[in-house]
Amino acid sequence: MRAYAGLFRRELLLAVRQGGEIGLVLGFFVLAVVLFPLGVGPEAEVLRRIGAGIVWVAALLAAVLSLDRLFAADYADGTLDLLALSAMPLEGVAAAKCAAHWATTGLPLTLISPCLAALVDLEAQATVLLALGLLIGTPALSLLGAIVAALTLGARRPGILSSLLVLPLYLPVLIFGAGAVEAGIAGTGARPHLLLLGAVTVAALPLAPVAAAAALRQALD
Amino acid sequence: MFAYLANPARFMRVSGRAWRFVAASGIAALAIGLYLALAVAPPDYQQGESVRIMFVHVPSAILAEGVYYLIALASFVALVWRHPLADVAAQAAAPIGAAFTLVCLATGSLWGKPMWGAWWVWDARLTSVLVLFFLYLGYIALVNAFEDPARGARAGAVLALVGVIDLPIIKFSVNWWNTLHQPASILRMGGPTIDRSMLVPLLVMTLAFVLLFAALLLLRMRATLNERKARALRLAAPPRRADPVSTGAAPVLR
Numbered sequence: 304m305r306a307y308a309g310l311f312r313r314e315l316l317l318a319v320r321q322g323g324e325i326g327l328v329l330g331f332f333v334l335a336v337v338l339f340p341l342g343v344g345p346e347a348e349v350l351r352r353i354g355a356g357i358v359w360v361a362a363l364l365a366a367v368l369s370l371d372r373l374f375a376a377d378y379a380d381g382t383l384d385l386l387a388l389s390a391m392p393l394e395g396v397a398a399a400k401c402a403a404h405w406a407t408t409g410l411p412l413t414l415i416s417p418c419l420a421a422l423v424d425l426e427a428q429a430t431v432l433l434a435l436g437l438l439i440g441t442p443a444l445s446l447l448g449a450i451v452a453a454l455t456l457g458a459r460r461p462g463i464l465s466s467l468l469v470l471p472l473y474l475p476v477l478i479f480g481a482g483a484v485e486a487g488i489a490g491t492g493a494r495p496h497l498l499l500l501g502a503v504t505v506a507a508l509p510l511a512p513v514a515a516a517a518a519l520r521q522a523l524d
Numbered sequence: 525m526f527a528y529l530a531n532p533a534r535f536m537r538v539s540g541r542a543w544r545f546v547a548a549s550g551i552a553a554l555a556i557g558l559y560l561a562l563a564v565a566p567p568d569y570q571q572g573e574s575v576r577i578m579f580v581h582v583p584s585a586i587l588a589e590g591v592y593y594l595i596a597l598a599s600f601v602a603l604v605w606r607h608p609l610a611d612v613a614a615q616a617a618a619p620i621g622a623a624f625t626l627v628c629l630a631t632g633s634l635w636g637k638p639m640w641g642a643w644w645v646w647d648a649r650l651t652s653v654l655v656l657f658f659l660y661l662g663y664i665a666l667v668n669a670f671e672d673p674a675r676g677a678r679a680g681a682v683l684a685l686v687g688v689i690d691l692p693i694i695k696f697s698v699n700w701w702n703t704l705h706q707p708a709s710i711l712r713m714g715g716p717t718i719d720r721s722m723l724v725p726l727l728v729m730t731l732a733f734v735l736l737f738a739a740l741l742l743l744r745m746r747a748t749l750n751e752r753k754a755r756a757l758r759l760a761a762p763p764r765r766a767d768p769v770s771t772g773a774a775p776v777l778r
Binding site: 378450455457458460467471472479499506514517518521 | 655
């Protein structure tokens with residue numbers, strides 16, 4: 304447990320001190336949302352209708368963009384080999400890195416999402432649902448992303464490859480997350496969507512570190 | 525049988541005889557099936573002649589999904605028992621499965637234009653087949669993304685297993701999404717039962733597709749093994765004087 308906390312702390316420190324990586328992801332997230340009104344027009348009606356979907360798609364893309372931070376640097380400089388040699392199981396390494404990745408991408412995205420909801424003219428209730436959905440769903444993005452990030456270590460063009468691999472896996476999160484806001488606006492009840500979103504995260508929580516560790520093992524062979 | 529065929533040399537011997545037989549029976553079944561589907565089967569009372577697209581569409585849809593499960597099964601065998609041919613089978617099956625998925629999408633689109641009045645509708649089933657196509661593409665891209673083919677094989681195996689766990693979840697979520705958006709207009713083919721005059725050609729076509737898939741799979745596996753043998757021989761041969769002119773290109777070392 305101490306090793307887990309230590310690794311988590313190391314990842315957080317690296318993310319914070321290594322030249323504003325959190326800021327880059329957040330900047331991309333905001334910019335991606337801002338592009339949509341410029342593309343589809345500024346009518347509040349249209350934006351309100353598609354706003355939640357826009358924010359969720361932007362969150363997905365921001366998560367994909369930050370995946371290479373999970374393992375790539377540690378793979379390149381050999382830290383990952385040392386972590387594999389340590390007493391901590393690779394599943395634990397993957398879980399700690401997922402937690403840190405979520406704390407530096409999913410959590411900031413969730414915290415800033417009310418501002419973006421204002422940009423696309425969502426009402427207060429829809430804003431709460433959007434933030435709640437992101438809070439529940441973004442851990443799944445980090446967990447599923449860790450599998451793909453580990454699989455593409457050492458591949459040619461890992462960035463474009465990992466987005467091709469991971470976006471189909473993200474589909475349920477997008478559907479339940481954006482669906483929750485939509486159902487909230489339509490008044491049909493957002494609860495089942497949020498519960499299903501939670502189910503995806505809860506299922507990914509134990510399974511994804513195992514798969515990511517398997518992928519790491521074959522990358523380090 | 526799997527343990528018996530674990531020896532690639534033995535597999536080459538057996539498959540060399542088997543694939544011709546499988547391919548011949550597949551072509552025969554395809555000929556019979558096409559005749560039944562195009563000439564014997566009656567036009568549908570609602571869909572008219574365009575119902576005949578179904579005789580290609582449904583078998584390719586069955587194989588599109590079936591081949592992905594086969595890849596996942598082969599990947600599992602490769603990861604757990606390190607069966608030397610399981611990786612080869614999984615990689616050889618992937619482009620064929622992707623082709624079946626594409627055929628399924630294309631024929632569905634051709635059928636949808638006269639029937640639904642649109643090349644594409646965001647129906648749950650269409651969407652999940654499209655996602656399946658991207659899963660195939662991702663698998664093929666990942667397998668080929670590494671300098672070391674063994675590394676690509678193992679990465680692909682892990683991805684196939686992740687994909688096969690996620691596939692039902694994706695299908696469920698897409699169903700959920702679709703019923704939310706257009707609950708009343710779910711489009712279904714025909715009635716709940718299918719008449720025997722159409723069922724028989726459909727079954728023959730499905731059999732033909734399965735046999736042709738098996739023949740292509742064996743052929744591709746044999747090609748992969750021959751390629752490996754050729755590469756091993758090339759690497760084992762004494763180094764020759766580099767002669768890029770006569771070969772037409774720089775020698776490729778992998």
